[in-house]
Amino acid sequence: MEQVRFGIIGCGVIAPIHAQAIQETPQAKLVAASDVVERNARLLAERWPVDVYTDYRDMIARDDIDAVSLCVPSGLRAAIAEDCARAGKHILAEKPLEVTTERIDRMVRAADAAGVLLGCVFQSRFADGSRHVRKALDDGRFGTLVLGDAYIKWYRSQEYYESGAWRGTRKLDGGGALMNQGVHQVDLLLWFMGPVRTVQARTGLVGHHGLEVEDVACALLTFECGAMGVIEASTAAYPGHAARVEVHGSAGSAIIEDGELRFWKFRAEEPEDDAIRAGLNRAAALGSGAGDPTAALTHEGHRRQIEDFAHAVLEGRKPAVDGREARHAIALIEAVYQSAATGETVQMQG
Ligand SMILES: NC(=O)c1ccc[n+]([C@@H]2O[C@H](COP(=O)([O-])OP(=O)(O)OC[C@H]3O[C@@H](n4cnc5c(N)ncnc54)[C@H](O)[C@@H]3O)[C@@H](O)[C@H]2O)c1
Numbered sequence: 001m002e003q004v005r006f007g008i009i010g011c012g013v014i015a016p017i018h019a020q021a022i023q024e025t026p027q028a029k030l031v032a033a034s035d036v037v038e039r040n041a042r043l044l045a046e047r048w049p050v051d052v053y054t055d056y057r058d059m060i061a062r063d064d065i066d067a068v069s070l071c072v073p074s075g076l077r078a079a080i081a082e083d084c085a086r087a088g089k090h091i092l093a094e095k096p097l098e099v100t101t102e103r104i105d106r107m108v109r110a111a112d113a114a115g116v117l118l119g120c121v122f123q124s125r126f127a128d129g130s131r132h133v134r135k136a137l138d139d140g141r142f143g144t145l146v147l148g149d150a151y152i153k154w155y156r157s158q159e160y161y162e163s164g165a166w167r168g169t170r171k172l173d174g175g176g177a178l179m180n181q182g183v184h185q186v187d188l189l190l191w192f193m194g195p196v197r198t199v200q201a202r203t204g205l206v207g208h209h210g211l212e213v214e215d216v217a218c219a220l221l222t223f224e225c226g227a228m229g230v231i232e233a234s235t236a237a238y239p240g241h242a243a244r245v246e247v248h249g250s251a252g253s254a255i256i257e258d259g260e261l262r263f264w265k266f267r268a269e270e271p272e273d274d275a276i277r278a279g280l281n282r283a284a285a286l287g288s289g290a291g292d293p294t295a296a297l298t299h300e301g302h303r304r305q306i307e308d309f310a311h312a313v314l315e316g317r318k319p320a321v322d323g324r325e326a327r328h329a330i331a332l333i334e335a336v337y338q339s340a341a342t343g344e345t346v347q348m349q350g
């Protein structure tokens with residue numbers, strides 16, 4: 001096999017980003033698209049010439065499809081992924097992988113049993129700034145980690161929540177500002193800082209009405225490494241600000257906004273640090289969803305991740321973000337919701 005042949009399931013807002021990213025990846029090819037709303041699949045097919053299905057089960061019955069991009073609403077993915085795994089298709093699912101860890105575990109079991117790969121789109125990990133931070137952590141440049149924080153002060157209008165019946169529902173969105181929008185930065189924070197030991201949190205619905213989920217969340221964390229940190233997330237902070245992740249240690253600090261470095265300083269400087277700092281004020285390469293879910297969303301992050309996923313399929317290795325890896329963010333968000341509901345400090349399982 002030289003190319004991984006993809007079918008897309010769910011042709012809404014995010015699907016064109018997948019289509020374009022697949023088409024720009026030499027190791028991948030887009031073959032088909034399916035949506036229960038035929039018009040949505042046909043709209044995609046107008047731009048990328050693909051076969052159209054209204055029942056994904058007909059699409060995954062084809063032998064010439066190797067993998068699916070799973071772009072349906074978050075809480076619909078487990079059952080569809082199980083079908084895809086049984087059909088022998090590799091699965092690249094949008095974030096959050098599913099809306100509970102129990103459902104994610106089902107997906108992981110199904111993929112393992114079928115011997116297919118399960119990946120989750122966390123494109124922020126593929127941004128240049130994120131990669132610099134991860135490498136500096138691997139090289140021990142931060143010293144002892146002291147603080148790790150994520151701030152997602154975004155804005156989504158009431159109309160945004162009303163634009164799809166699933167948005168803002170507990171069952172299909174799984175949560176609000178944290179589970180849908182903030183999950184990227186929660187994932188980055190855990191990727192950088194490692195597992196969380198304890199969580200104290202509050203959540204609320206402050207700036208919208210009629211949602212079953214939070215539009216504000218604040219959490220106080222202690223990490224297993226001994227560092228502390230906070231998460232602040234909202235979808236009611238007009239006009240929306242760049243999403244920020246901060247890592248501070250005894251020997252260095254880095255701050256990322258929308259995947260791009262905004263601060264980079266270490267006690268022991270390396271020759272490449274000046275070049276890295278010279279790029280600090282560049283516009284965000286992967287776009288920002290701060291005020292609008294689509295306005296600045298580019299496909300570059302997805303392209304990098306789809307390239308990794310296609311290579312993983314062709315080389316028979318794990319993708320950079322597999323199901324077990326993607327589960328960590330959802331486990332932490334579940335702990336935030338549990339702490340907010342009970343008022344108790346939640347101890348996370350190791
Ligand atoms: N990675 C990112 O930055 C990013 C950005 C936006 C959305 N997302 C994620 O992508 C997912 C979809 O979000 P969206 O904004 O595109 O939603 P959307 O409502 O615009 O699109 C979902 C599509 O799925 C279709 N669908 C529903 N059930 C189906 C089924 N059983 N079979 C086939 N199609 C079905 C709907 O008809 C709709 O066209 C969400 O989980 C969201 O969290 C990720």
